[in-house]
Amino acid sequence: MKCKRIISKLEIKGPNLVKGVNLEGMRVLGKPDEFSKLYYNENIDELYYQDTVASLYGRNSLYNLIEKVSKDIFIPLCVGGGVKNLKDIYNLLKVGADKISINKQALKKPNFVYEASQKFGKANICISIEAIKSENEYYCFFDNGRNFSNIKVLDWIKNINQIGAGEICLTFVDSDGTGKGFDLDFINKIEKITNIPIVIHGGAGNKKQVLELFKKTKCDGVSISSLFHYNYMLQFNNDSDIKYSDEGNVDFLMSKTKSKKIESIKINNLKKFLTKQKINCRI
Amino acid sequence: MKISIIDLEVSNLYSITNAVKYLDYNYVVSSSKNEIDNSDCIILPGVGSFPYAISQLKKKNIYQTLIKNVKNGKPIIGICLGFQLLFSSGQEFKNTNGLNLIKGSVKLLPKKNNLPIPHVGWNNLIKSNKKSISFSNNKDNFYFVHSYYAEPDDKKVCLSYTKYGNFKFCSSILSENIFGFQFHPEKSGRAGLNLLSNTLKNAKKI
Numbered sequence: 001m002k003c004k005r006i007i008s009k010l011e012i013k014g015p016n017l018v019k020g021v022n023l024e025g026m027r028v029l030g031k032p033d034e035f036s037k038l039y040y041n042e043n044i045d046e047l048y049y050q051d052t053v054a055s056l057y058g059r060n061s062l063y064n065l066i067e068k069v070s071k072d073i074f075i076p077l078c079v080g081g082g083v084k085n086l087k088d089i090y091n092l093l094k095v096g097a098d099k100i101s102i103n104k105q106a107l108k109k110p111n112f113v114y115e116a117s118q119k120f121g122k123a124n125i126c127i128s129i130e131a132i133k134s135e136n137e138y139y140c141f142f143d144n145g146r147n148f149s150n151i152k153v154l155d156w157i158k159n160i161n162q163i164g165a166g167e168i169c170l171t172f173v174d175s176d177g178t179g180k181g182f183d184l185d186f187i188n189k190i191e192k193i194t195n196i197p198i199v200i201h202g203g204a205g206n207k208k209q210v211l212e213l214f215k216k217t218k219c220d221g222v223s224i225s226s227l228f229h230y231n232y233m234l235q236f237n238n239d240s241d242i243k244y245s246d247e248g249n250v251d252f253l254m255s256k257t258k259s260k261k262i263e264s265i266k267i268n269n270l271k272k273f274l275t276k277q278k279i280n281c282r283i
Numbered sequence: 284m285k286i287s288i289i290d291l292e293v294s295n296l297y298s299i300t301n302a303v304k305y306l307d308y309n310y311v312v313s314s315s316k317n318e319i320d321n322s323d324c325i326i327l328p329g330v331g332s333f334p335y336a337i338s339q340l341k342k343k344n345i346y347q348t349l350i351k352n353v354k355n356g357k358p359i360i361g362i363c364l365g366f367q368l369l370f371s372s373g374q375e376f377k378n379t380n381g382l383n384l385i386k387g388s389v390k391l392l393p394k395k396n397n398l399p400i401p402h403v404g405w406n407n408l409i410k411s412n413k414k415s416i417s418f419s420n421n422k423d424n425f426y427f428v429h430s431y432y433a434e435p436d437d438k439k440v441c442l443s444y445t446k447y448g449n450f451k452f453c454s455s456i457l458s459e460n461i462f463g464f465q466f467h468p469e470k471s472g473r474a475g476l477n478l479l480s481n482t483l484k485n486a487k488k489i
Binding site: 001002003005040043045070071072074075076093094095096098120121122123124166167195196197220221282283 | 297298301302305330331332394397398399400401402403404405406407422424426428429430446447448469470471472473475476
């Protein structure tokens with residue numbers, strides 16, 4: 001029987017793993033390669049890397065990281081941020097990415113997604129959607145939630161059905177990093193209009209919310225950051241011998257405090273909890 | 284044992300070469316007839332479409348080379364699309380002849396029960412018989428990404444089945460020197476590496 005996927009989203013800014021609230025106010029949490037290895041050993045099903053500034057600056061800087069981690073991490077790696085053309089996709093696949101996630105360029109030029117699906121197989125192309133609610137409608141944003149597209153999420157998904165993609169990763173930007181849960185009614189609406197596997201991100205603050213997500217929707221997976229990161233970040237040696245670069249705010253990391261809104265959990269503990277509640281997971 | 288990993292210039296070979304390297308085998312990534320002839324085992328990976336992959340094999344003049352080597356008893360391991368290429372024909376986009384090393388055809392997963400296509404994610408294997416290759420245990424899950432499935436004419440070659448919703452398909456095969464996996468062992472964590480390691484050990488004995 002097919003498992004529900006427990007994915008970890010690693011947001012990267014420069015050399016650091018970061019996490020913010022509503023995709024903003026990025027706090028440095030540690031080194032992405034160290035987190036990757038740890039999560040792999042802890043049984044994560046997939047890693048999803050997002051270069052948080054790539055789209056804005058027009059370049060993806062994850063090539064070296066992906067090349068490094070894929071040497072001894074044998075699970076699917078999805079990479080996104082600033083992917084503009086077929087060559088970008090090819091170059092990321094060449095260093096070990098399995099799936100490429102596209103947002104801005106897909107909104108700007110839907111035909112690009114069609115071309116990419118034809119060339120690389122649609123299973124390897126993931127459409128990322130940054131959804132923000134305004135007057136009871138969700139709209140698509142890009143550049144890590146900074147810019148507005150005037151396209152309604154539901155309309156966009158109908159369009160994606162036509163152009164083809166292997167997966168849709170939907171981020172609830174309003175809930176991202178807040179732990180306030182997912183908009184399950186909206187996910188149910190999406191399920192009625194598409195057959196493409198959906199991965200949900202943004203809002204997981206405790207294990208019960210993840211359980212609800214799988215009980216009440218048919219989504220294929222959940223993509224988690226804060227819920228795991230805040231648990232594992234305290235395991236690393238964060239003392240002053242580790243030099244974090246200037247990019248980002250390290251106060252949170254150095255203070256070794258826990259987030260109040262996020263009941264962080266270990267990957268395997270979440271999976272065990274879900275399995276007990278009859279949600280099939282890879283243990 | 285020297286392994287030749289076939290390069291069709293469409294797929295991500297990085298994962299499979301990393302896995303083979305990790306398991307400490309010698310390998311060469313190649314699409315040259317000589318290197319395939321001189322290897323002891325062939326891995327046919329593959330991402331992309333069935334017709335394009337077959338046209339690449341023909342363009343590189345190794346379509347017949349592969350058939351000849353396998354007919355002469357050289358072990359071959361097909362993965363994902365590479366597994367599907369082992370069969371007689373594929374129906375992706377149009378009907379295309381495959382390598383015909385295993386009699387059977389490759390078809391689109393049924394569009395019923397609203398199951399998403401492609402079938403993406405982790406799923407388990409239901410053993411179909413007691414052949415020599417060992418799956419570490421029935422609970423292990425492996426990573427699948429595919430829209431098509433292979434149906435062998437002779438059900439005895441099927442080593443395992445997998446269920447996607449209520450639909451049961453053949454997820455791995457073994458027929459003498461021919462091994463094939465619909466899933467990606469090189470992307471299936473420790474369970475996948477174990478399976479690949481066992482397969483290579485079995486291939487070495489051939």
